[in-house]
Amino acid sequence: MKVLVPVKRVIDYNVKVRVKSDESGVDLANVKMSMNPFDEIAVEEAIRMKEAGTVTEIVAVSIGPEKAQDQIRQALAMGADRGLLIKTDENVEPLSVAKLLKAVVDEEKPELVILGKQAIDDDSNQTGQMLAALLGWPQGTFASKVEKDGDKLNVTREIDGGLQTIAINMPAIVTTDLRLNEPRYASLPNIMKAKKKPLDVKEIGDYDVDVTPRLETVKVTEPPKRKAGAKVESVAELVDKLKNEAGVI
Amino acid sequence: MAVLVIADVHGNSIDDSTHKTVTAAQAIGGDVDILIAGDGADDAAAAAAKISGVRKVLHADDPSYAHRLAEPLADLIVKVAADYDAILKTAATTGKNVMPRVAALLDVMQISEIVSVEGPDTFVRPIYAGNAMQTIKSNDAKKVITVRATSFAAAEEGGNATIEKIDAAGDPGISSFVGEELTKSDRPELTGAKIVISGGRALASYENFEKYIFPIADKLGAAVGASRAAVDAGYVPNDYQVGQTGKVVAPELYIAVGISGAIQHLAGMKDSKVIVAINKDEEAPIFQVADYGLVADLFKALPELEEALG
Numbered sequence: 001m002k003v004l005v006p007v008k009r010v011i012d013y014n015v016k017v018r019v020k021s022d023e024s025g026v027d028l029a030n031v032k033m034s035m036n037p038f039d040e041i042a043v044e045e046a047i048r049m050k051e052a053g054t055v056t057e058i059v060a061v062s063i064g065p066e067k068a069q070d071q072i073r074q075a076l077a078m079g080a081d082r083g084l085l086i087k088t089d090e091n092v093e094p095l096s097v098a099k100l101l102k103a104v105v106d107e108e109k110p111e112l113v114i115l116g117k118q119a120i121d122d123d124s125n126q127t128g129q130m131l132a133a134l135l136g137w138p139q140g141t142f143a144s145k146v147e148k149d150g151d152k153l154n155v156t157r158e159i160d161g162g163l164q165t166i167a168i169n170m171p172a173i174v175t176t177d178l179r180l181n182e183p184r185y186a187s188l189p190n191i192m193k194a195k196k197k198p199l200d201v202k203e204i205g206d207y208d209v210d211v212t213p214r215l216e217t218v219k220v221t222e223p224p225k226r227k228a229g230a231k232v233e234s235v236a237e238l239v240d241k242l243k244n245e246a247g248v249i
Numbered sequence: 250m251a252v253l254v255i256a257d258v259h260g261n262s263i264d265d266s267t268h269k270t271v272t273a274a275q276a277i278g279g280d281v282d283i284l285i286a287g288d289g290a291d292d293a294a295a296a297a298a299k300i301s302g303v304r305k306v307l308h309a310d311d312p313s314y315a316h317r318l319a320e321p322l323a324d325l326i327v328k329v330a331a332d333y334d335a336i337l338k339t340a341a342t343t344g345k346n347v348m349p350r351v352a353a354l355l356d357v358m359q360i361s362e363i364v365s366v367e368g369p370d371t372f373v374r375p376i377y378a379g380n381a382m383q384t385i386k387s388n389d390a391k392k393v394i395t396v397r398a399t400s401f402a403a404a405e406e407g408g409n410a411t412i413e414k415i416d417a418a419g420d421p422g423i424s425s426f427v428g429e430e431l432t433k434s435d436r437p438e439l440t441g442a443k444i445v446i447s448g449g450r451a452l453a454s455y456e457n458f459e460k461y462i463f464p465i466a467d468k469l470g471a472a473v474g475a476s477r478a479a480v481d482a483g484y485v486p487n488d489y490q491v492g493q494t495g496k497v498v499a500p501e502l503y504i505a506v507g508i509s510g511a512i513q514h515l516a517g518m519k520d521s522k523v524i525v526a527i528n529k530d531e532e533a534p535i536f537q538v539a540d541y542g543l544v545a546d547l548f549k550a551l552p553e554l555e556e557a558l559g
Contacts, residue, residue, distance in 0.1 A: 094359070124359070125345050160438075214357070222381065222382070223519075231531075231541075246540065
């Protein structure tokens with residue numbers, strides 16, 4: 001079975017983002033960029049399924065700038081077989097990403113698409129569910145365990161209050177949660193080998209998809225700041241303040 | 250103009266967050282209806298009808314809605330969507346799972362996790378784990394929105410809406426429920442609790458949560474949370490996690506014990522009214538957001554606190 005894994009280029013999760021003074025967005029100039037952490041988990045899961053013999057080919061796809069090739073190369077170095085970049089310098093909304101991915105699915109005909117549950121830049125948490133809707137496929141979102149069972153997938157999902165396990169027909173969409181696996185680091189020999197793996201580059205105009213944004217950013221601002229309060233010297237003082245000053249206990 | 254709120258139905262009751270999402274719907278304007286989709290959920294529908302300001306409760310009862318599976322539930326919402334200008338659901342796990350599917354079926358770009366309503370088509374939502382706030386205007390004719398419930402006050406009780414039974418939309422039959430492992434607890438639910446006490450990696454084991462955190466939680470009637478580090482270390486289950494990738498809470502009182510205060514944790518609790526930090530490292534970033542900080546060894550401070558609470 002073939003698996004498609006979309007990967008997104010985002011600000012590295014260790015970088016403290018800065019809001020631009022003109023409130024048009026956050027500053028992306030000279031900031032370290034990486035693969036979205038949830039997408040790394042998706043790549044890792046696909047590789048583990050390949051190692052277990054249930055997957056034959058892994059295709060990593062990204063929609064983004066020329067430089068998003070770095071993130072596809074990382075997926076290839078981890079163990080994906082080939083890559084596809086749909087090039088654009090515009091901000092593409094999740095609905096449009098889902099439509100582009102549907103076009104890729106129609107061409108590639110994978111039986112499974114594994115996506116990160118959300119990207120850590122816009123925190124939308126939409127693309128996988130939207131792709132499932134457009135394809136008419138079932139969705140196993142926020143997965144902490146995925147097992148193939150005949151022609152179905154058993155997906156254990158992280159839900160409020162605990163875990164839920166569902167069985168979904170194939171072809172299917174899975175989105176990853178944090179505890180699904182721990183992604184591997186690419187070794188140096190594999191990074192070298194990844195440079196020789198095929199990576200197709202297409203333009204967004206090669207697809208018959210309307211990517212006109214539906215949302216307009218009015219402004220982006222700093223969140224309200226919280227001021228540090230006072231240090232207390234003892235538990236007794238803490239309890240006294242909570243009772244008599246804050247009135248919360 | 251009319252707005253539909255999809256209630257979070259658990260068995261035969263509705264989650265408290267429904268009241269808060271109704272408040273967000275009222276801020277958008279127009280008539281507010283509620284959809285109850287469940288299996289034997291008459292009491293849930295009756296509870297929804299009592300929320301003040303609600304015009305009508307639509308109630309679809311069918312076994313396919315028992316476990317909140319995305320595929321049948323999305324089809325039902327799409328079926329009733331024609332009558333509404335906006336469709337809202339709490340941004341808890343069911344809303345996050347189902348609503349983008351609804352949005353794509355309606356060819357609408359969803360607006361995720363709003364924290365404020367600026368106008369009928371303009372909303373504020375956190376991005377970059379709450380390190381920036383984005384104000385966005387939607388150009389879609391119909392809005393599909395998930396709501397961060399902790400940012401809205403709960404709508405009052407006292408309504409008397411009519412309940413209208415509607416047909417189920419059918420089950421596409423591509424997904425099925427296998428099982429559930431829910432954390433059993435007599436303590437309040439984390440996102441709705443008035444007081445939350447959370448432990449971090451410094452707790453070092455589940456036994457220490459049991460010995461030091463739980464007794465204080467029980468004395469205060471508090472919910473128990475944890476940092477991602479404590480969850481990843483396996484001390485407590487994943488649904489205890491407070492933070493960017495876990496739950497977002499905003500209680501009256503948040504007590505962070507042995508939590509350093511990583512950005513990802515702060516994103517989940519910095520809207521709490523009063524924050525207390527207990528940590529032996531006086532340089533810990535958690536103290537920068539704490540109203541009351543106590544630099545102390547938690548294994549000494551917590552038994553004292555338990556005793557002081559009587």
